[in-house]
Amino acid sequence: MQPGRTLLMDLRDAGSRAGFPIRDRDAKCTTAVAALVADAGLKIAISGIRMPRTNSLMERWIPTCGRELLDRTLI
Known part of the structure; x- marks a missing residue:
């Protein structure tokens, strides 16, 4: 619980608007974590x-998209 609180405080101090x-739907995310995030005013998607595999696909797609766009940009 403490690492989650620390993360939320750091995000708030940095001015994050997440x-x-x-x-994911793993059982590792307990109701205590969900309550901590809800208290911070965030809604979990x-x-x-x-x-x-969705996360791994997006982690590969985003840099590829950036490289393709930069390769065709004349600076």
């Missing part, structure tokens, strides 16, 4: 059912 942290 509104929807994304989590839960990933879809049977979508375990």
Whole structure:
């Protein structure tokens, strides 16, 4: 619980405007964590059912998209 509180305080101090942290449907995220996030005024967005590879696909797609756009940009 303390690492979560520390993270939320650091985000608040940095002026972060995050509104929807994304989590999967794993049982590791307990109700205590959900309550901590709700107390901070955030709403948790839960990933879809049977979508375990979504994060890895997006982590690969975003840099590829950036490289492709930069390769075709004349500076």
